[in-house]
Amino acid sequence: MPLHDGLIPHLAVDGAKAAIDFYKKAFGATEVERHAAEDGERLLHAHLRINGCDLMMHDIFPEFGMTPVPPTGVTLHLEVDDADKWWQRAVEAGAEIEMPIDNQFWGARYGRLKDPFGHSWSIGSPLSS
Template identity: 50%
Template sequence: MNDTAASSGLTPYLSIDGASDAIAFYQQAFGAIERARHPGESGKLMHAHVEINGAPLFMSDFFPDHGYPPVAAQGFNLHLQVDSAQTWWDRAVAAGCTVLMPLKEEFWGDIYGQLRDPYGIRWAIAQTKAA
């Protein structure tokens, strides 16, 4: 892989059933910018790199024949800290994300909500409320 991801030390890497379609969805829902795409066998993506809100996200399709069988997403969310939570929220919902936790001002003071995309990935959208 010859990607130049931000050297933040940690980049989420998702295996998704339909990674090419997920990239198109993330472009619509979260303003993703595609940085790299490496096709594998049968039109599946061996590796892809997108950028969302200035951060890298890697992904690939599942490859059961090579030890990477499909599994459901669980136990995590991708957290987007943004300047305008409502704008990001509205775009994601319009694109087809399902609301899990409505966007609202929370007891800790942030505007916060959670969504699920059509690929089973949970997203949190948050905005620090101005003091």
């Protein structure tokens, strides 16, 4: 399946296989491909599609200078057709609420969650007029 044009997030995750399972359950991700590392345990590369967009990820490899520190300073935003439906599915899958979903002053239904791997996700959709 070809990649979409544009900016594609690429996450380093401590437990990429478990993250894939979570993203499937929480965000309806589909797995495009995965490639195991030589150790057969970690993933060297994985490609997911969420809400029509691509997401890449791989495991942490300390032998290449990577350290498993919690991610900070980045939020992945999902602009969806029904924010409440996507929100509920993610919370039921185990996402932690950082900012409860609510009607926001800028005209969106919006909230922010944290996944079990430390990544922040926002979910939003335009308010109906």
